[in-house]
Amino acid sequence: MLKALLPLALAISAIPAFANPIAARAVPAGFSITSISPSGTGCPPSSVFYVLNAGGTAFSIIFSEFSAEAGPGASAGSDTKTCTLNLGVNIPAGYRFTLEAVDSRAFYHLDSQVKASREFAYSFSGSTGTGTTSSEVSGPLQGDFAHTDAFDDAGPSPCGGSTTLNLVSKISVDNTANTSGMGFVAIDAMDSNAALDTRFRWEAC
Ligand SMILES: *[C@@H]1O[C@H](CO)[C@@H](O)[C@H](O)[C@H]1NC(C)=O
Numbered sequence: 001m002l003k004a005l006l007p008l009a010l011a012i013s014a015i016p017a018f019a020n021p022i023a024a025r026a027v028p029a030g031f032s033i034t035s036i037s038p039s040g041t042g043c044p045p046s047s048v049f050y051v052l053n054a055g056g057t058a059f060s061i062i063f064s065e066f067s068a069e070a071g072p073g074a075s076a077g078s079d080t081k082t083c084t085l086n087l088g089v090n091i092p093a094g095y096r097f098t099l100e101a102v103d104s105r106a107f108y109h110l111d112s113q114v115k116a117s118r119e120f121a122y123s124f125s126g127s128t129g130t131g132t133t134s135s136e137v138s139g140p141l142q143g144d145f146a147h148t149d150a151f152d153d154a155g156p157s158p159c160g161g162s163t164t165l166n167l168v169s170k171i172s173v174d175n176t177a178n179t180s181g182m183g184f185v186a187i188d189a190m191d192s193n194a195a196l197d198t199r200f201r202w203e204a205c
Contacts, residue, residue: 079173083170085168095204106171
């Protein structure tokens with residue numbers, strides 16, 4: 001089970017606005033996120049806090065163990081971590097959506113020539129709509145950064161009805177260009193928050 005549901009006011013004050021917002025769009029009446037189930041090496045359920053907004057139309061997730069590392073002393077298999085979020089969604093009749101972008105906040109510590117990448121992919125149960133996006137940064141780099149990763153090949157959800165949105169996140173660190181260097185990346189938080197900016201793109205169908 002998830003640790004807790006935070007009240008909305010706490011969630012908003014705890015999660016700063018992200019840079020480069022994509023223009024907000026109205027959410028059609030009747031849309032709601034009904035459940036969020038995390039699984040994977042990067043997000044065992046006890047390591048994740050999530051909150052839905054009051055209308056259940058947007059979510060924020062805070063991770064405490066979603067980190068990857070490489071370099072001298074790093075344990076085997078720790079260079080890549082994944083997290084799958086299965087979101088139950090009710091889609092109003094006559095509407096469908098694509099996932100426009102994922103906002104995330106990540107901490108990096110990368111030595112020279114050490115790279116960290118993040119990849120996101122989504123799919124729906126019951127439709128062929130999918131999307132992927134990936135980005136890479138290279139050291140030297142240290143600090144917290146806000147990212148907006150847009151899906152440029154986004155496909156739509158089913159038209160109306162209840163379905164599951166499967167969002168897979170993957171982070172990895174690669175030090176093959178500098179095997180004496182180390183790297184660490186951690187995703188701290190991820191949003192799809194209509195109270196801040198909507199990352200679902202809606203259309204009639
Ligand atoms: C590899 O990383 C180490 C540790 O930061 C640094 O001292 C060294 O200059 C780096 N080597 C290269 C080729 O960038």
